[in-house]
Amino acid sequence: MHRFTGALAGLLERSAGLLPAARREWAEAVLAEAGEVPAGAGRVAWLCGGLWLVAREAVMGRAMRVLAFAAGAAGLAWIGWPGVSSNSATPLNRVYVTGTVVLLAVLPWVVRRYFGPVRRGWAPRAARVGGYVMVLALIAAKAVKDRDGSKLGAYFVIVPGEWVLEIVLLLVIAGCLAGLLILTSQRIRLTRPGLPVGIGAGAVTAGALYALAPLGIGFILFFPLDPESSLGSLWGLVSLALPLATGFLVARLAARDTRPGVLAPARKGCLAASCATATAALLLAVLTSVTIALFPHHVPLQNPPPPSGGGCETCDPNNTVIPPGLRHEYWAELSVGQAGSTAYAALLIAPFLGAGLGALGARLASKSPGTRGRGGGGPHAASPPALSQPLAGWASDTDREQVIGVLKAAFVLGGLTKDELDARAGLALTAPTRADLAALTTDLHHHPRPG
Amino acid sequence: MQTLSVLAALCSEPAAWRHGYGIANDTGLKSGSLYPILIRLADRGLVEARWEEEQPAGRPRRHLYRLTPDGLARAKAALAEQALLPHRRPTVAGRRGAAPEGA
Numbered sequence: 001m002h003r004f005t006g007a008l009a010g011l012l013e014r015s016a017g018l019l020p021a022a023r024r025e026w027a028e029a030v031l032a033e034a035g036e037v038p039a040g041a042g043r044v045a046w047l048c049g050g051l052w053l054v055a056r057e058a059v060m061g062r063a064m065r066v067l068a069f070a071a072g073a074a075g076l077a078w079i080g081w082p083g084v085s086s087n088s089a090t091p092l093n094r095v096y097v098t099g100t101v102v103l104l105a106v107l108p109w110v111v112r113r114y115f116g117p118v119r120r121g122w123a124p125r126a127a128r129v130g131g132y133v134m135v136l137a138l139i140a141a142k143a144v145k146d147r148d149g150s151k152l153g154a155y156f157v158i159v160p161g162e163w164v165l166e167i168v169l170l171l172v173i174a175g176c177l178a179g180l181l182i183l184t185s186q187r188i189r190l191t192r193p194g195l196p197v198g199i200g201a202g203a204v205t206a207g208a209l210y211a212l213a214p215l216g217i218g219f220i221l222f223f224p225l226d227p228e229s230s231l232g233s234l235w236g237l238v239s240l241a242l243p244l245a246t247g248f249l250v251a252r253l254a255a256r257d258t259r260p261g262v263l264a265p266a267r268k269g270c271l272a273a274s275c276a277t278a279t280a281a282l283l284l285a286v287l288t289s290v291t292i293a294l295f296p297h298h299v300p301l302q303n304p305p306p307p308s309g310g311g312c313e314t315c316d317p318n319n320t321v322i323p324p325g326l327r328h329e330y331w332a333e334l335s336v337g338q339a340g341s342t343a344y345a346a347l348l349i350a351p352f353l354g355a356g357l358g359a360l361g362a363r364l365a366s367k368s369p370g371t372r373g374r375g376g377g378g379p380h381a382a383s384p385p386a387l388s389q390p391l392a393g394w395a396s397d398t399d400r401e402q403v404i405g406v407l408k409a410a411f412v413l414g415g416l417t418k419d420e421l422d423a424r425a426g427l428a429l430t431a432p433t434r435a436d437l438a439a440l441t442t443d444l445h446h447h448p449r450p451g
Numbered sequence: 452m453q454t455l456s457v458l459a460a461l462c463s464e465p466a467a468w469r470h471g472y473g474i475a476n477d478t479g480l481k482s483g484s485l486y487p488i489l490i491r492l493a494d495r496g497l498v499e500a501r502w503e504e505e506q507p508a509g510r511p512r513r514h515l516y517r518l519t520p521d522g523l524a525r526a527k528a529a530l531a532e533q534a535l536l537p538h539r540r541p542t543v544a545g546r547r548g549a550a551p552e553g554a
Contacts, residue, residue, distance in 0.1 A: 029514030030482050036472040418498030
């Protein structure tokens, strides 16, 4: 035990060096006090607390985040950048690697400028780190998959139309990331269960869809109720039912959250479901791409198109004759290159699908027995939120900033016009008491949804 | 509400310099919870910290803490407000007024 305590103390002393100078003395303070704590379990716990402190301060420090990001970017470049010039995917992969690194680095700055820094607590931070890891993994796996699928580069010429599609996909990923960063920033007050429920439902959806078809599914997605394919129907059902349920559930949970300034339940249901589908699509794209990249030989071979319409059996879809020795390789590569594209297409439509289904679910929730009132803002209309808050006391600057944040969020989401925002923000800056501040946000729930 | 208990411990003898283990004993907090709170309070200028000046025999020098005048005023206001509130789950406003936590 004595030796163990000594080892812990040594570890704490060394790890304190990881902290910036201004923080190091706090770790040293824990170490200095350790002698006071009764030897044994108490002292071990004290030293473990010190190590936790170092870990916490190191991770929260900017240096650690920058280092982690640089490592991730380097890993992506290491996997995605190499490629021979005869491989038609090489330039595409390089554009992806560069574009992704730039997006990942720039987006947080932009979002911080308009929506404030990351929200407090471990969940928003974990969601951001998870989102970044997913995007890095997706781009890396996609690069490997595309490289495997384009070795016969001369037969897989990338036409301008494909470039456009690929750039659109990159923009969609940027959009998902921006959504994640905005939803986890300080100025958006999603109710507490909203984000975890949305992300959790997304993960469950992705897991279910992945289990149904680990190597991706053909373009059945767009005909989800194709009677000939039970797999396709199941796939379609799962991907529609879960966001609907998320919207319903979050709207029900949100109806109980009566803090002022929180978004109306219907909007929260809509946002959470959108978040769920985006998470599901992103996670599914990651899982599918990684599986294809790791096991390209398991991808089922696409059938050559029937020799109709002037085509020939030995030709690719562009009527280029494939030499006999290359035919199997050609179809294998074509299959790998095209596998997983449904997951990317799903990424494009998922957030919108989720928003629509979530709104539908939230509407169902507000009509079901158990919640009072009608429409999105019903429960709020029934019980004025201001009464549940302690309104006594003078307002602090923190209170004022928070209310201004809520007002800005309402403006962004269409609950306030620009003029109203300016007027109320002015009032918030001069409001003497908490009650005055609360009055500025109480009516935000009653605003009709736009459209 | 952990921050409040730290403030209460520091408030009990505002002029005295306290050390971490003493505060941990008063509040029942573990080192991993107590020190982050002290760091936040010090960052906001509510708590001042210094090392013991002379080297005591038989143990390392201690890191000492006490409330700044501003910190004392804020702590008293926060504790008074907390006492006024009905006893139910901690409220957002109460926590915000009392606990300058997070960066």
